[in-house]
Amino acid sequence: MVGVVFATASAEAQPFPAENFGDTTDIPVPADYDGDGITDIAVFRPSTGTWFVRNQFNARWGQNGDVPIPLDRDGDGRPELIVYRPSDGTWYSNNPATGVVESVRWGIASDIPVGRGAYWMSR
């Protein structure tokens, strides 16, 4: 048979771990924010433009309508906080490790950022 999943008694006894983090309107932005090789739980809250990285930091970067995309642009193993703002076709980057902020206009309002952003824009 194809597409049938069988659960064993041990699987039922060990459900996957779950916890609440974030709000119903938050956008998940998991990434390895501290560079330890383990993806960290994180959300972007559009209403306040705040990134909440569990057990690490909160940072205001972005605004309602932005598409949050954590990407490691400088190759140090930790992502920069990046938002794409469709209203002005601009990417805004904030490196929490160095404090360096940058922006580049690349796109127009009707564009969809590729990669992770494409998924979130379709929500």
Ligand SMILES: [Ca+2]
């Ligand atoms: Ca990590």
Ligand SMILES: [Ca+2]
């Ligand atoms: Ca980086």
